[in-house]
Amino acid sequence: MEKITEYGKIKLSDNVFEKVVKEGLALTNGRDNLALERKSIIIDEDENEIRVEFHVTHKFGTSMLFSSMTVMNYIEENIKSIKIGKPVRVTMRIVAIKARKSFKVDHERTRVIN
DSSP: OEEEETTEEEEOOHHHHHHHHHHHHHTTTTSEEEOSSSOSEEEEEOSSOEEEEEEEEEETTSOHHHHHHHHHHHHHHHHHHHOOSSOEEEEEEEEEEESSSEEEEEEEEEEEEO
């Protein structure tokens, strides 16, 4: 990812987006965690937009709406402060609910940040 400023081009590492996602998930106090997959955070870019997708497991008995809104609001606030210059599509996929046993689900929350 590149951002053009008055000083020239600045390269943004994928680690910036990964750090923001992990910090956002930490705000849920254990309700949501990154899924134990090979690649739980996927970052992709084309000329029109940047796509950030991350997979989480959600703790049974807690509000999915509250935790997803907490994470997405935090991510939006921090990505807006970077002022990238192109839209960022953030997708949170809840792939499992964790109780005594984990069971698979397929819920998705998407937000486009301009």
